[in-house]
Amino acid sequence: MDVRSLAPRPALPPGLDPRSAAILREIVEQYVETGDPVGSRTLSRRLPQPLSPATIRNVMADLTDAGLLFAPHTSAGRLPTDKGLRLFVDGLLQFGSLSDEERDTIVSVLEARGRSLQDTLSDASAMLSGLSSAAGLVLAPKSDGLIKHIEFAALGSGRALVILVGADGRVENRVIEIPAGLPPSALIEAGNYLNARLSGLSLEELRRHVTEEMADNRTELDHLSAGVVSSGLATWAGDSRGGSLIVRGQARLLADVTQIERISTIQMLFDRLETQETMLRLLDLAEQSDGVRIFIGAESGLFGVSGVSMVVAPARNEANRIVGAIGVIGPTRLNYGRIIPVVDYTARVIGRLLG
Incomplete structure (x- = not known):
């Protein structure tokens, strides 16, 4: 997904009737908030329109058959699949907006005087991690300066x-x-x-x-x-596209992980972030977009793992040249509506700093 505008979009994606869209939206929003499966009785209390649990169960069954929901283990509730999250992000997500105070805070953190650029980028990554409860990424390409x-x-x-x-x-x-x-x-x-x-x-x-x-x-x-x-x-010979990738908040990815296989997946993700190939791929992904891009699961081709999402934006200078990439990596239950405007605005500020 390439988010070129953070203005609200149509509330109904193709292929979903209003009732199905409302149920899918509510399940995803509950998943983002709690991570727990959502059942028909819970939905009947939370949906704006009155629907019986039986009607909701029928709609949930249709959404499951369409590959948008799944039932974990023997739970009667449902969780969104990567496909369901993609449909939600592309057509149902309502973006939040940053207040003037939040914008001023981001600028003051990143434009504080008396620090090296490396410290500034590190603070940017840590700030993104704190605001998203995930891992923050800041990639600065190799400088051709003096x-x-x-x-x-x-x-x-x-x-x-x-x-x-x-x-x-x-x-x-x-x-x-x-x-x-x-x-x-x-x-x-x-x-x-x-x-x-x-x-x-x-x-x-x-x-x-x-x-x-x-x-x-x-x-x-x-x-x-x-x-x-x-x-x-x-050591720098032939390294025309190298740079520095700063990752902060990796421990947040392990906060709710207890299963051994999930810990192994996250550790593989950490190892992948350390490679030069990852830095080059991040730049490629940023260069292919005009705004924020959202990758769910293995969509980016960067990590090849499920259960992980990435929100990334290019940092462009005044000449519109790519000078870095800003992003967040975390579980698929990221608060996309909150994170997207934060990443977008931070990328704009970093673009000015690196320009």
């Missing part, structure tokens, strides 16, 4: 951390392999060498400049420090 500082820090066991700080405050970290027993002075010398050449250069320009110097033997670096420089710059 580099402010590069540093190498020993991690032990033949590894070092390369810390790159952009002129816009963005921080990226990569781990490189270094010779065992490399003296700390080699890391310091490598950092000093690169920082002395950063002025006014992007990462690609710096890499090209340093490569030329080394090829012409125009450096005063010793062999070990030269190796650190080459390894450090090589």
